[in-house]
Amino acid sequence: MDVIGHYNYWVSIVLMMAGFYMVIASANLVKKLVGLNVFQTAVFLLYITMSKVSVPDCAIDCGTAPIFKEGFTVYSNPLPSVLILTAIVVSVSTTAVALAIIVRIKEAYGSVEEDEMLRRDGE
């Protein structure tokens, strides 16, 4: 297993775990949401990494962005890009709804910290 060949995958997993940690260790709802965003982007990184083509030992036609151009025949895979474009748009939609819910929670409980919300529920 060579370092350059797998560095992207490793980074993607470390970022994923950083997001996961924020979601489970932080009591603040906004911080949890930031963690979810980091986790999502890490999954995107995993997909886009797989789409890249770079031919070893070549000078010009070694794999380029998937837009047709005279003189190029090797393109990176366009399908992960399509999938992740959709995922980014869905992710910003869910983030917006989650933030709206958090703002309402702040009004109802006076706090966005999990501990204080549970305490107020117990009262």
Add this chain to the structure above:
Amino acid sequence: MDQGQGKGPRLITAVHDILLLTLLLVTTVAVVRLRNLVAVVMLLGLYSLLMAAVWLVLDAVDVAFTEAAVGAGITTFLLLAAVLLTGQEEKPPRRGPIGPLLIVAATGAVLLYATADMPPFGAPDNPIHRHVAPYYIDRSLDETGVPNMVTAVLASYRGYDTLGETTVIFTAGVAVLVLLGGRRRREDEIEEDE
């Protein structure tokens, strides 16, 4: 072929890739450790911008400008607005970080072990490049007349799916309006009662 010149593009890609991803890791560590949420949101914007640069290096140009506009732009704006409404400081957690750290380390170790089976980065004969992708690369220009393959798939082959995507945005917009619009009305009613 001249070896020094021949390895050029691949080496440049690898250097940029590793440099940007290392910067991403540093930014993420700061995001995890900081307790001031305004700083966290600003760093998340920086994280998105770095990620957009990574997409550019990895040939996903459409994803790069969507990430720069949506991830670094709209998401940062929404999060900032929410932070200003809900408080800027995160309180220190009551429980220690040991339990979550153990869970995260165990999950991460399993996933890292799994990456050993992933095909090497950028090899042209990876399984993902040998299935349906060659169809779009060979034929999408003739069939749709759009030079950008990502746009061809998004707007032509999968047009209905993109229509569904706009439905998702619409639904989210309606949900946010319902959640936050009702609040303003209730405040008005309270003022009228007073």
